[in-house]
Amino acid sequence: MTDTALLSVRGVTKRYGAHIGCADVSFDLYPGEVMGIVGESGSGKSTLLNCMAGHLEPDAGAVVFDTAVDGPRDTLLMSEPERRMLSRTDWAFVHQHARDGLRMGVSAGGNVGERLMAVGARHYGDIRGSAIDWLGRVEINEARVDDRPTTFSGGMQQRLQIARNLVTGPRLVFMDEPTGGLDVSVQARLLDMIRSLVRDMGLSAIIVTHDLAVVRLLADRLMVMKSGHVVEAGLTDQVLDDPKHAYTQLLVSSILQV
Amino acid sequence: MTDYNFAYLDEQTKRMIRRAILKGLAVPGYQVPFASREMPMPYGWGTGGVQVSAAVMTTDDQFKVIDQGADDTTNAVSIRSFFERTAGVATTTQTAEATVIQTRHRIPERDLTEGQILVYQVPIPEPLRFLEPRESETRKMHSLEEYGLMHVKLYEDISRHGHIATSYAYPVKVEGRYVMDPSPIPKFDNPKLSDCPAIQLFGAGREQRIYALPPYTQVVSLDFEDHPFVASKADHPCGLCGAEDSYLDEVIIDDAGGRMFVCSDTDYCTARQADGFKGKDAA
Ligand SMILES: Nc1ncnc2c1ncn2[C@@H]1O[C@H](COP(=O)(O)OP(=O)(O)OP(=O)(O)O)[C@@H](O)[C@H]1O
Ligand SMILES: [Mg+2]
Numbered sequence: 001m002t003d004t005a006l007l008s009v010r011g012v013t014k015r016y017g018a019h020i021g022c023a024d025v026s027f028d029l030y031p032g033e034v035m036g037i038v039g040e041s042g043s044g045k046s047t048l049l050n051c052m053a054g055h056l057e058p059d060a061g062a063v064v065f066d067t068a069v070d071g072p073r074d075t076l077l078m079s080e081p082e083r084r085m086l087s088r089t090d091w092a093f094v095h096q097h098a099r100d101g102l103r104m105g106v107s108a109g110g111n112v113g114e115r116l117m118a119v120g121a122r123h124y125g126d127i128r129g130s131a132i133d134w135l136g137r138v139e140i141n142e143a144r145v146d147d148r149p150t151t152f153s154g155g156m157q158q159r160l161q162i163a164r165n166l167v168t169g170p171r172l173v174f175m176d177e178p179t180g181g182l183d184v185s186v187q188a189r190l191l192d193m194i195r196s197l198v199r200d201m202g203l204s205a206i207i208v209t210h211d212l213a214v215v216r217l218l219a220d221r222l223m224v225m226k227s228g229h230v231v232e233a234g235l236t237d238q239v240l241d242d243p244k245h246a247y248t249q250l251l252v253s254s255i256l257q258v
Numbered sequence: 259m260t261d262y263n264f265a266y267l268d269e270q271t272k273r274m275i276r277r278a279i280l281k282g283l284a285v286p287g288y289q290v291p292f293a294s295r296e297m298p299m300p301y302g303w304g305t306g307g308v309q310v311s312a313a314v315m316t317t318d319d320q321f322k323v324i325d326q327g328a329d330d331t332t333n334a335v336s337i338r339s340f341f342e343r344t345a346g347v348a349t350t351t352q353t354a355e356a357t358v359i360q361t362r363h364r365i366p367e368r369d370l371t372e373g374q375i376l377v378y379q380v381p382i383p384e385p386l387r388f389l390e391p392r393e394s395e396t397r398k399m400h401s402l403e404e405y406g407l408m409h410v411k412l413y414e415d416i417s418r419h420g421h422i423a424t425s426y427a428y429p430v431k432v433e434g435r436y437v438m439d440p441s442p443i444p445k446f447d448n449p450k451l452s453d454c455p456a457i458q459l460f461g462a463g464r465e466q467r468i469y470a471l472p473p474y475t476q477v478v479s480l481d482f483e484d485h486p487f488v489a490s491k492a493d494h495p496c497g498l499c500g501a502e503d504s505y506l507d508e509v510i511i512d513d514a515g516g517r518m519f520v521c522s523d524t525d526y527c528t529a530r531q532a533d534g535f536k537g538k539d540a541a
Binding site for chain 1: 402406410482483484
């Protein structure tokens with residue numbers, strides 16, 4: 001780990017009218033780290049993630065990203081073109097529902113190739129080669145490269161979404177419940193795959209989930225949210241094995257069957 | 259003719275359309291919204307082109323209308339007679355004589371010259387719509403020059419057909435900035451868009467958009483390094499005039515399935531025949 005945080009989140013607050021989405025969230029994410037965010041439904045996990053990824057505009061706070069060119073910059077103060085450029089180069093976002101993150105009318109190869117073309121790739125053979133390589137890495141048979149994701153199972157669609165996001169070698173990946181809505185055996189295989197990719201590519205990631213087994217497997221560190229606030233944070237094993245906050249204790253005892 | 263203002267539209271409306279045209283000329287390839295008027299013809303029959311023609315037309319103009327290259331189709335004839343009635347302008351079928359040419363689906367074969375205006379009828383002005391139906395999103399993509407999606411479309415073409423199968427309305431980039439739909443002209447015509455001495459105006463009536471290419475604008479057809487753009491056409495000479503450099507239509511000539519290839523540009527073909535050129539099917 002280096003001294004400079006890849007992402008520094010400071011006092012991020014988002015209200016929906018009078019209602020709190022997330023309040024005063026601060027943390028640092030270092031290169032190569034995976035941060036898990038857990039909490040019950042409605043606790044503000046997605047709100048926080050979307051604020052960090054630039055999909056939602058927080059009411060207050062800073063989201064400072066260590067950009068490759070200019071060093072640390074508050075992404076909330078960037079112009080929209082800069083932020084959109086970041087989202088298709090250094091950042092990636094994996095949606096819970098694959099169809100929100102895929103182009104369903106475009107072939108698997110086109111889906112994976114889109115980000116390459118968005119940053120200027122203009123050699124069809126190379127683009128297709130990368131797409132096929134990435135399909136292999138997410139365990140989708142190369143023969144499916146010209147098929148549309150509508151013909152894929154839920155688990156395959158999710159793996160395709162991951163390939164499409166990782167093909168340009170992002171430095172930070174946001175994931176919102178990447179295994180949600182899939183049946184258990186499919187979940188396990190997907191988790192395994194995400195874990196190897198994260199490890200092999202040295203990815204930094206922020207993963208939202210309400211499944212403690214997911215964070216146990218993937219996350220170095222953990223934040224527990226309740227009613228929009230972070231109630232506890234620390235190393236994953238510490239938080240799960242020795243929860244300090246009463247809410248975390250409840251969460252661990254009621255849900256975690258390890 | 260006295261029942262109408264000159265060229266049908268009132269002066270107020272023409273000024274509004276001219277402002278849109280000027281803006282379009284100032285920002286080549288950018289789609290300028292305009293308040294399209296009801297015209298005495300249904301959408302899909304060139305209402306956008308007709309409004310642009312009406313806005314640029316003067317009493318001195320020589321007006322030509324082509325539909326897929328031909329001056330004598332019902333559509334071309336009715337638009338021509340519309341302006342004969344409402345503007346009293348002279349009309350012509352000769353590209354060289356015409357000062358304003360309204361077209362659907364073709365660019366004339368004969369080189370255009372300075373001072374001429376080519377008005378295209380456009381059904382769908384948005385080249386990104388095929389993959390991104392949200393207008394709010396396509397506007398943003400244009401303003402931020404996010405055109406990766408255009409290549410996704412070409413990628414899909416190659417992956418499905420082995421080559422870029424898009425053969426008309428082939429997307430172009432204008433002066434290295436805006437990606438533009440050139441209207442459903444065959445891709446054979448794309449090279450003529452670039453560095454053209456005439457003013458090119460594009461009118462989409464139903465979609466209420468005008469865009470433009472000022473003279474000598476650089477227009478490049480999108481492609482891949484390993485699948486370069488090719489301005490293809492049927493590999494035959496014209497059966498009537500023998501031309502080998504013009505875009506051809508394939509026409510069925512008898513009940514036995516006999517067919518021949520002829521210039522789609524009727525003026526070009528007629529002029530060549532008058533000059534003594536003869537194709538193998540010429541009488
Ligand atoms: N667009 C919105 N308008 C109003 N309130 C919202 C909106 N989106 C979320 N909220 C509210 O903000 C709070 C946090 O929601 P959020 O979606 O961030 O929770 P979450 O932790 O992701 O929940 P889940 O596990 O169900 O996905 C909830 O009370 C929710 O009802
Ligand atoms: Mg959520």
